[in-house]
Structures are given as C-alpha cells and as structure tokens.
Amino acid sequence: MRALHTAATGMKAQELTVEVISNNIANMRTTGFKRQRAEFQDMIYENLRRAGTQNSQQGNLLPVGLAVGSGVKPAATARVMSQGNVLPTERDYDLAIRGEGFFRIQLPDGRTAFTRDGSFELNAEGQVVTVDGYQLDPAITVPNNARSVTISAAGVVQVTVPNQTAPQTVGNIQLARFVNKAGLESMGDNLYLETAASGQAQNATPGSEGLGSLLQKHLEQSNVTAVSEISDLIAAQRAYEMNARIISAADQMLQSTAQMMR
Known part of the structure; x- marks a missing residue:
C-alpha cells in the first residue's frame, strides 16, 4: 500500500526536524550561533490522468488531473542569519x-x-x-x-x-x-x-x-528563541504522531483485506 511508504517519509522528515531543533536548543548559549531551519519538498507524483488531456469518451479537455504523491523529502537545513542579542x-x-x-x-x-x-x-x-x-x-x-x-x-x-x-x-x-x-x-x-x-x-x-x-x-548571543523552538518541537511531534497513525490505519486496511481473502 502506497500510504505506508508515504507516511514513512513523513516520519523521517519529522525526525530531521527534531534533530535540527535539538541542535538549536543545545546551542542556545553558544556565542554568535545562528539557528537552522529544516526545509522540505514534496516527492514525485504518479499522474493517473493529466490535466489538459482529452477525455476519450466525450472529447473534452480535463480541467483537473488525477495525481497521487509519494511523500516528502528533505531539501535543506537553512541557517537563519538574523542578529542575536x-x-x-x-x-x-x-x-x-x-x-x-x-x-x-x-x-x-x-x-x-x-x-x-x-x-x-x-x-x-x-x-x-x-x-x-x-x-x-x-x-x-x-x-x-x-x-x-x-x-x-x-x-x-x-x-x-x-x-x-x-x-x-x-x-x-x-x-x-x-x-x-x-x-x-x-x-x-x-x-x-x-x-x-x-x-x-x-x-x-x-x-x-x-x-x-x-x-x-x-x-x-545566539539567535535561538526558546519559545519558538519548543513550539516547533510540539508541531513536529504531532506531525510524527499523525504519520504513525496513517501507518497503523494502512496496516488495519491491509489486515481487513487479508481476512476477506481467507
């Protein structure tokens, strides 16, 4: 099931986010330190029907397509060079x-x-x-x-x-x-x-x-703000949990399918 792989990429992405946040927090007292920010991109899509192609049944152009994404990938860990106190x-x-x-x-x-x-x-x-x-x-x-x-x-x-x-x-x-x-x-x-x-x-x-x-x-001083980092950490934790639930849901769906085949 595609959802298993897609959710796994989401969990890996949030792991990277937590690692970046942990490094920022670890360097809160490091002189002149500049915080980092994890950036991501969506991965390649499988186009089942492309927008703008001709509908073979009626001859009309499809106004929207049908594409399924395959997850997320790390793009960069950009350093924020703002002034510290x-x-x-x-x-x-x-x-x-x-x-x-x-x-x-x-x-x-x-x-x-x-x-x-x-x-x-x-x-x-x-x-x-x-x-x-x-x-x-x-x-x-x-x-x-x-x-x-x-x-x-x-x-x-x-x-x-x-x-x-x-x-x-x-x-x-x-x-x-x-x-x-x-x-x-x-x-x-x-x-x-x-x-x-x-x-x-x-x-x-x-x-x-x-x-x-x-x-x-x-x-x-470093430009790390504790409140912002903790807020980002909580968001990353919740995103990780939601991706984990998707894997559990996909597993239950596969289990139901397997039971039907018995």
Missing part, C-alpha cells in the same frame, strides 16, 4: 558585530574562516586569537607592556603604553560580507567557510559598505 562582558577583547559582517580567521592550513563569535584572547606573542588559538585576519599584535586597549566601532585597535600619553594604533580589524551568507559552510567551532553558493568574501572596514560596526566589551 548583544550583552556586555567587561572583557577588553570581546567584540560584537552590530549588523552585517563576519570576523576573518586565519586557519593553520592557510584557509580563511569566518565567524560571528568575537570572544578573542591574546596568545603568548600578544597576537589576537580565538579561543582555539586561530589568529584574527589581518593579524594584530598587542605590545606586552600595553596598559589598556581600545577598539573603536570602525575596528581601529589602539593601546596605551608607559611613557606615552597618546594612544598607539596597532592594527585595524576588517569584516567580511557575502551576497548569500546562508550559503556558508559550517565547520564547527563557530566557524564558517566560503562556498560557491555564498559568493566571494567582500572585505571592508566595519561601518562601511553595508557592514556593521563593532562594540567592544560585548558579545553577540
């Missing part, structure tokens, strides 16, 4: 992006990754790095005798050192933007990679060319 941290190297853009991160293999996680640290050489030790690109080195660090909204990094009254500029932070930021590839560790779907990175100074500005001593 920005909260203060009081740490000098914590940065939040207000608006568009990603920090550029230099990976050990030479590739450039991108992130919204602005929780930076200093390594033993005074270089600004991620919590995993990956350098910010372009590289910025803070003198070991720096007394204070100031990072402007435009990404200018200045430090004050002993015996100097004027602050000293040690680097400029650049941001990257993409035509299709949802097309970035997630590689874990709060990092994304450029793909053919995202387009090439367009680098510029924060606050220019459509990019957002920086806010020092703040971090962007």
Whole structure:
C-alpha cells in the first residue's frame, strides 16, 4: 500500500526536524550561533490522468488531473542569519558585530574562516586569537607592556603604553560580507567557510559598505528563541504522531483485506 511508504517519509522528515531543533536548543548559549531551519519538498507524483488531456469518451479537455504523491523529502537545513542579542562582558577583547559582517580567521592550513563569535584572547606573542588559538585576519599584535586597549566601532585597535600619553594604533580589524551568507559552510567551532553558493568574501572596514560596526566589551548571543523552538518541537511531534497513525490505519486496511481473502 502506497500510504505506508508515504507516511514513512513523513516520519523521517519529522525526525530531521527534531534533530535540527535539538541542535538549536543545545546551542542556545553558544556565542554568535545562528539557528537552522529544516526545509522540505514534496516527492514525485504518479499522474493517473493529466490535466489538459482529452477525455476519450466525450472529447473534452480535463480541467483537473488525477495525481497521487509519494511523500516528502528533505531539501535543506537553512541557517537563519538574523542578529542575536548583544550583552556586555567587561572583557577588553570581546567584540560584537552590530549588523552585517563576519570576523576573518586565519586557519593553520592557510584557509580563511569566518565567524560571528568575537570572544578573542591574546596568545603568548600578544597576537589576537580565538579561543582555539586561530589568529584574527589581518593579524594584530598587542605590545606586552600595553596598559589598556581600545577598539573603536570602525575596528581601529589602539593601546596605551608607559611613557606615552597618546594612544598607539596597532592594527585595524576588517569584516567580511557575502551576497548569500546562508550559503556558508559550517565547520564547527563557530566557524564558517566560503562556498560557491555564498559568493566571494567582500572585505571592508566595519561601518562601511553595508557592514556593521563593532562594540567592544560585548558579545553577540545566539539567535535561538526558546519559545519558538519548543513550539516547533510540539508541531513536529504531532506531525510524527499523525504519520504513525496513517501507518497503523494502512496496516488495519491491509489486515481487513487479508481476512476477506481467507
């Protein structure tokens, strides 16, 4: 019976929905995390009578057809790149992006990754790095005798050192933007990679060319909303249950047919 297979695809689809929701909820406290959304498409149809074909009995064109679908299939797990809440941290190297853009991160293999996680640290050489030790690109080195660090909204990094009254500029932070930021590839560790779907990175100074500005001593939180995720979870559970009932109903129908043949 076709309904058994069709309902099974529906159950698999809702399993994927629950898996995506569980990942979103698990990352509610992950800095700069962007929630995902499962998207689906209906599967191929069996056309028993096509709309617009001629009725052989009367010669009229059929205004509607007769087609039976075969279920649902996963199409994508799109990432929702909306802004998360920005909260203060009081740490000098914590940065939040207000608006568009990603920090550029230099990976050990030479590739450039991108992130919204602005929780930076200093390594033993005074270089600004991620919590995993990956350098910010372009590289910025803070003198070991720096007394204070100031990072402007435009990404200018200045430090004050002993015996100097004027602050000293040690680097400029650049941001990257993409035509299709949802097309970035997630590689874990709060990092994304450029793909053919995202387009090439367009680098510029924060606050220019459509990019957002920086806010020092703040971090962007995830954009996961607990109420929305729980609501979607309940809907997915109910859809799973209804597909399971269809399988039970189809099984009962087959059982009735088998009893009639005895």
